[in-house]
Amino acid sequence: xxxxxxxxxxxxxxxxxxxxxxxxxxxxxxxxxxxxxxxxxxxxxxxxxxxxxxxxxxxxxxxxxxxxxxxxxxxxxxxxxxxxxxxxxxxxxxxxxxxxxxxxxxxxxxxxxxxxx
Amino acid sequence: xxxxxxxxxxxxxxxxxxxxxxxxxxxxxxxxxxxxxxxxxxxxxxxxxxxxxxxxxxxxxxxxxxxxxxxxxxxxxxxxxxxxxxxxxxxxxxxxxxxxxxxxxxxxxxxxxxxxxxxxxxxxxxxxxxxxxxxxxxxxxxxxxxxxxxxxxxxxxxxxxxxxxxxxxxxxxxxxxxxxxxxxxxxxxxxxxxxxxxxxxxxxxxxxxxxxxxxxxxxxxxxxxxxxxxxxxxxxxxxxxxxxxxxxxxxxxxxxxxxxxxxxxxxxxxxxxxxxxxxxxxxxxxxxxxxxxxxxxxxxxxxxxxxxxxxxxxxxxxxxxxxxxxxxxxxxxxxxxxxxxxxxxxxxxxxxxxxxxxxxxxxxxxxxxxxxxxxxxxxxxxxxxxxxxxxxxxxxxxxxxxxxxxxxxxxxxxxxxxxxxxxxxxxxxxxxxxxxxxxxxxxxxxxxxxxxxxxxxxxxxxxxxxxxxxxxxxxxxxxxxxxxxxxxxxxxxxxxxxxxxxxxxxxxxxxxxxxxxxxxxxxx
Amino acid sequence: xxxxxxxxxxxxxxxxxxxxxxxxxxxxxxxxxxxxxxxxxxxxxxxxxxxxxxxxxxxxxxxxxxxxxxxxxxxxxxxxxxxxxxxxxxxxxxxxxxxxxxxxxxxxxxxxx
Numbered sequence: 010x011x012x013x014x015x016x017x018x019x020x021x022x023x024x025x026x027x028x029x030x031x032x033x034x035x036x037x038x039x040x041x042x043x044x045x046x047x048x049x050x051x052x053x054x055x056x057x058x059x060x061x062x063x064x065x066x067x068x069x070x071x072x073x074x075x076x077x078x079x080x081x082x083x084x085x086x087x088x089x090x091x092x093x094x095x096x097x098x099x100x101x102x103x104x105x106x107x108x109x110x111x112x113x114x115x116x117x118x119x120x121x122x123x124x125x126x
Numbered sequence: 127x128x129x130x131x132x133x134x135x136x137x138x139x140x141x142x143x144x145x146x147x148x149x150x151x152x153x154x155x156x157x158x159x160x161x162x163x164x165x166x167x168x169x170x171x172x173x174x175x176x177x178x179x180x181x182x183x184x185x186x187x188x189x190x191x192x193x194x195x196x197x198x199x200x201x202x203x204x205x206x207x208x209x210x211x212x213x214x215x216x217x218x219x220x221x222x223x224x225x226x227x228x229x230x231x232x233x234x235x236x237x238x239x240x241x242x243x244x245x246x247x248x249x250x251x252x253x254x255x256x257x258x259x260x261x262x263x264x265x266x267x268x269x270x271x272x273x274x275x276x277x278x279x280x281x282x283x284x285x286x287x288x289x290x291x292x293x294x295x296x297x298x299x300x301x302x303x304x305x306x307x308x309x310x311x312x313x314x315x316x317x318x319x320x321x322x323x324x325x326x327x328x329x330x331x332x333x334x335x336x337x338x339x340x341x342x343x344x345x346x347x348x349x350x351x352x353x354x355x356x357x358x359x360x361x362x363x364x365x366x367x368x369x370x371x372x373x374x375x376x377x378x379x380x381x382x383x384x385x386x387x388x389x390x391x392x393x394x395x396x397x398x399x400x401x402x403x404x405x406x407x408x409x410x411x412x413x414x415x416x417x418x419x420x421x422x423x424x425x426x427x428x429x430x431x432x433x434x435x436x437x438x439x440x441x442x443x444x445x446x447x448x449x450x451x452x453x454x455x456x457x458x459x460x461x462x463x464x465x466x467x468x469x470x471x472x473x474x475x476x477x478x479x480x481x482x483x484x485x486x487x488x489x490x491x492x493x494x495x496x497x498x499x500x501x502x503x504x505x506x507x508x509x510x511x512x513x514x515x516x517x518x519x520x521x522x523x524x525x526x527x528x529x530x531x532x533x534x535x536x537x538x539x540x541x542x543x544x545x546x547x548x549x550x551x552x553x554x555x556x557x558x559x560x561x562x563x564x565x566x567x568x569x570x571x572x573x574x575x576x577x578x579x580x581x582x583x584x585x586x587x588x589x590x591x592x593x594x595x596x597x598x599x600x601x602x603x604x605x606x607x608x609x610x611x612x613x614x615x616x617x618x619x620x621x622x623x624x625x626x627x628x629x630x631x632x633x634x635x636x637x638x639x640x641x642x643x644x645x646x647x648x649x650x
Numbered sequence: 651x652x653x654x655x656x657x658x659x660x661x662x663x664x665x666x667x668x669x670x671x672x673x674x675x676x677x678x679x680x681x682x683x684x685x686x687x688x689x690x691x692x693x694x695x696x697x698x699x700x701x702x703x704x705x706x707x708x709x710x711x712x713x714x715x716x717x718x719x720x721x722x723x724x725x726x727x728x729x730x731x732x733x734x735x736x737x738x739x740x741x742x743x744x745x746x747x748x749x750x751x752x753x754x755x756x757x758x759x760x761x762x763x
Contacts, residue, residue: 030750033313033743033746034743034746034747034750035743036743037743039305039742042309042742042743043309046309046312046313046316049313049316050312050316053316053319053320053323056320056323057319057323060323060324060326060327081330083326083332084323084326087274087322087323087326090274090278091319094278094281094285094315097285098281098284098285098308098312101285101288101289101308102305102308102309102312105288105292105301105304105305105308106305108292108295108298108301109298109301109302109305111298112295112297112298112301113298113302118741118742118743119741121302121305121742122302122739122740122741123298123299123302123740124299124302124303124306124372124373124376124377124740125738125739125740126432126735126738126740305742306742306745309742309746310745310746310749313746313749314749317753345761348760348761349757349760349761351760352753352756352757352760353753355756356749356752356753356756357749359752360749360752366737366748366751366752367745367748367749367752369738369740369744369745369748370745372738373740413759413760417756417759428734431727431730431731431734432734432738434720434723434724435717435720435724435731437716437717512715512716512717513715513716513717516713517713540664540666540669541666541669541670541673545664546657546664546666549657549662549664550657553662575720575723576720579716579719579720580716582714582716582719583715583716583719586713587713588713618666619666619667619670620666621657621664621666622656622657622658625657
């Protein structure tokens with residue numbers, strides 16, 4: 010039962026990644042594709058946080074700390090960095106989508122293809 | 127003071143472009159002259175830092191730099207308490223030095239060029255701020271010894287690159303290219319981040335050397351390997367993941383395109399670093415060697431055949447960029463395929479890797495120069511369509527000569543540098559498999575053929591009335607292009623000098639996985 | 651002098667300086683032969699371009715556009731280009747699909763091999 014409980018976050022990560030990839034592959038609306046990408050970003054961030062956990066360790070928070078070994082907070086730092094980068098890329102790509110809608114009049118990726126061959 | 131600066135060169139390498147970039151919007155308020163002065167000053171200081179650091183590495187061996195440590199050269203061996211090597215470290219060996227020289231050459235040329243080429247455009251403060259962010263990202267990628275740090279610089283490069291590609295909206299076409307680049311780069315970076323997570327989860331380390339020393343090559347490591355090499359191969363434009371390359375290289379401003387070539391090469395560096403330094407002989411070298419070889423041959427052949435029917439001069443050059451990247455993948459792939467076979471490695475494997483690495487810097491200078499000449503022509507004529515251009519040799523003779531040098535060099539015509547590196551690639555690949563060498567030569571012939579077409583279309587023919595007002599481009603642009611042309615000619619006439627001083631140490635650094643680990647972790 | 655050494659490749663050598671000297675000698679021989687020619691050959695009707703007896707075209711028509719230059723090449727390789735060009739769709743999701751496809755293939759290679 011505990012093993013199943015421990016595996017649950019990884020299962021969530023896999024489900025989120027598959028959902029994100031599905032959105033990126035099969036949706037033609039640019040906004041939905043970007044949503045899929047954001048979903049994958051969240052999945053990878055979740056994966057990082059989950060990976061930081063070591064069995065029988067306590068959270069690396071120094072107030073009211075219980076006895077036992079602390080987990081390394083490295084991955085939390087990585088996740089923060091990755092979230093910041095994710096915000097920057099999402100903002101940039103959404104603004105690209107806005108400009109494209111203004112110039113091309115569509116957000117359908119099948120019609121955003123002036124560059125080909 | 128002097129030794130202080132020397133000891134902090136690795137930090138300055140990234141800090142200087144960042145400082146230069148972030149102060150740009152402030153300094154730009156003082157007017158265009160001051161801003162241009164700041165741009166040139168920043169470029170010069172960055173170039174000096176890069177060259178000094180590269181010379182230091184090539185003369186005195188690898189340089190490590192630990193951020194935030196009491197003394198910055200502290201390795202993990204001197205600090206046994208660091209059971210978790212999570213400090214950000216730069217580790218620059220001879221291969222990193224080669225990439226730094228490559229980046230420095232391009233920075234110098236592109237900065238001098240863009241000051242004149244972009245002078246009439248608007249929004250230049252932010253343009254140069256992003257440009258220096260891009261430069262800092264590329265330097266960071268090739269200097270870092272930390273896998274997560276590599277991811278951060280990869281993202282900085284992608285972000286700044288995509289923003290620069292889309293900077294001049296150009297009726298939306300540039301934004302389309304920027305979006306494609308940004309989305310694929312983000313997806314690639316996510317895969318890299320997942321791989322970093324998998325590796326950290328198993329080995330509690332992010333430092334490449336520390337990871338390499340602990341690696342067990344479990345099935346999870348194989349998953350991480352795939353999640354690292356495929357995105358990096360995509361970022362350097364290997365067929366069949368090259369589709370973004372022509373779109374992006376065509377629409378970006380030419381000075382940016384010339385530097386995006388360098389950022390692709392930084393991804394190529396990352397690919398080689400992962401394969402050789404992180405995994406090394408542990409991986410099934412024959413399989414992954416052939417993986418690189420197949421990617422390389424596909425890139426070389428499909429790239430060049432797609433280039434021939436192109437009508438847009440920059441799109442044609444972009445497909446050549448794909449094709450030339452194929453040579454490097456092919457040559458280094460041959461080296462990787464015989465990695466565990468000492469006699470074959472000594473007989474031709476080393477020479478193949480040397481050819482591939484020499485081609486990196488040769489190709490970057492040629493392709494950079496070609497994109498810059500295309501930008502010069504676009505600046506004066508306002509079109510990139512080969513069918514509408516012509517007869518520019520009368521009005522732009524210097525640009526024509528520079529274009530000729532670059533085109534002949536990239537097609538592998540002696541005495542330019544492209545011939546030397548391609549000769550090394552042909553002969554070493556021939557030992558491995560004659561068929562591959564023949565394909566490489568055919569690709570080279572087709573390259574020459576398509577550049578004959580471009581040359582004829584751009585410069586030949588009688589004068590045209592529509593181009594009566596076309597003049598030679600401003601002198602700073604010519605100086606910027608001449609920097610690259612000078613390297614092409616000098617490296618073409620004295621190839622052995624560059625091979626012994628620069629390339630051979632880089633090959634040793636790439637093959638010496640134990641040495642890379644020992645630089646950080648102490649003797650083995 | 652390290653600068654003038656010969657480049658040793660896996661199977662051969664390459665010395666650009668010798669090559670340049672050879673080139674200079676060849677150009678010298680060429681110029682010598684040319685100077686021995688008859689001076690009057692460059693005068694009179696021989697100076698006019700000879701295009702199979704056709705009249706010389708006007709300047710504007712003399713330049714061949716880039717597309718026509720390799721028409722024969724692309725025509726001969728029509729089958730190859732008919733397969734290759736449609737792959738370059740310019741659709742973003744196709745780019746993503748190719749990337750993921752290669753990734754999947756690499757997974758199979760790495761985990762099986």
